[in-house]
Amino acid sequence: MSSAHAADAAGHPADEDTSSDVAAGTQTDDGPGDRTARARIRDAALHLFGERGFRSATVRDIAERAEVSPALVLHHFGSKQGLREAVDEHLLADIRAGKVAAMTGRLTPDDATYRQQAAQMAPRMAYLARALAEDAELGRRLYDRMFADALAYVAAGVDAGVLQAGEDHEARTAVLLNNGLATMLLQTQAQRVLGIDDPVDLAVRLAGPTLDLYVDGLFADDRFRAAWRAESDHVAGVADPDPPPPPATEDPSTS
Numbered sequence: 001m002s003s004a005h006a007a008d009a010a011g012h013p014a015d016e017d018t019s020s021d022v023a024a025g026t027q028t029d030d031g032p033g034d035r036t037a038r039a040r041i042r043d044a045a046l047h048l049f050g051e052r053g054f055r056s057a058t059v060r061d062i063a064e065r066a067e068v069s070p071a072l073v074l075h076h077f078g079s080k081q082g083l084r085e086a087v088d089e090h091l092l093a094d095i096r097a098g099k100v101a102a103m104t105g106r107l108t109p110d111d112a113t114y115r116q117q118a119a120q121m122a123p124r125m126a127y128l129a130r131a132l133a134e135d136a137e138l139g140r141r142l143y144d145r146m147f148a149d150a151l152a153y154v155a156a157g158v159d160a161g162v163l164q165a166g167e168d169h170e171a172r173t174a175v176l177l178n179n180g181l182a183t184m185l186l187q188t189q190a191q192r193v194l195g196i197d198d199p200v201d202l203a204v205r206l207a208g209p210t211l212d213l214y215v216d217g218l219f220a221d222d223r224f225r226a227a228w229r230a231e232s233d234h235v236a237g238v239a240d241p242d243p244p245p246p247p248a249t250e251d252p253s254t255s
Contacts, residue, residue, distance in 0.1 A: 038076045040066040046087050050126035053134055054084060088142065091124055096149045103157030118203035125184045125199075133185065150177045183210075 044065035048057035059080055063070040077083035098117075132139040150173045157163035166172040183190070183206065187199060196202045219225075 037066065037068050037072060041068060041073050041076060041083070042086055042090060045083050046091065046127050047123045049084065049087065050123050050128075050130055053130055054080075054138075084138075087127070088145075091127065092142075092145050092149065094124070095146070096153065099149070099153040100156055103153045103162055104160040105162050114207060115200060115204055118200045121203070122199045125187065128181075129185050129187065132181065146181075147174065147177055 041062060045057070045062045048061055048065060051057070052061075059070050059073050062080075062083070063073050066073070073083065077086055128142065131142055151170065154163060154173045154176065155169065158165045187202065190206070191197065191199065191202050194202065194205065196205065
């Protein structure tokens, strides 16, 4: 990797010298804990990318947080971009596994378990929120992956009898995904209006109302849905590409 490439990958000129360490074959192994070091680097990157953004978090920052050398970061991941891709893969796989477990009835958390899970997810949600808001290309890629995963785990929930089947699987999945992402993206605003400092406390407080909405519903009756369907049927009838022919009328000139 060239010095220019290293600087570009890290987003900071001070990271240029780390590439020469790797090229020279130095500082590339932390010994028996090397595999653990890789996980520490990945987790440190997730935290810092979420806290500061991808461009602002440097390879040196990540190495310091993970308690490894900058050269070891590049040894494992090649560049900061490669590290971000590894973070994405690990994060999405983890979210997918948790959702599948929940949707198929294999996850029944009590309050303590839910709080622990919320604490583990807090930095991951911060990373996703920043990535979706700051980087258009990364945001599109992440959303596409999350949508594809959501299609699969919602279908699994229906098959397991945990979720009801819907008329439009893709649209309903998009609604569910967007609702979850909106809660995540607006987390700091919700904390502000509810007077909650800890994002874990917010997740726990929102869990009950969220479950109430999904299990019991929001509206007292179906008047809004009935009105919407009636209007949809009317529009569909107006736009019918093959309407029945009009009744025959007698030509006055022949009478």
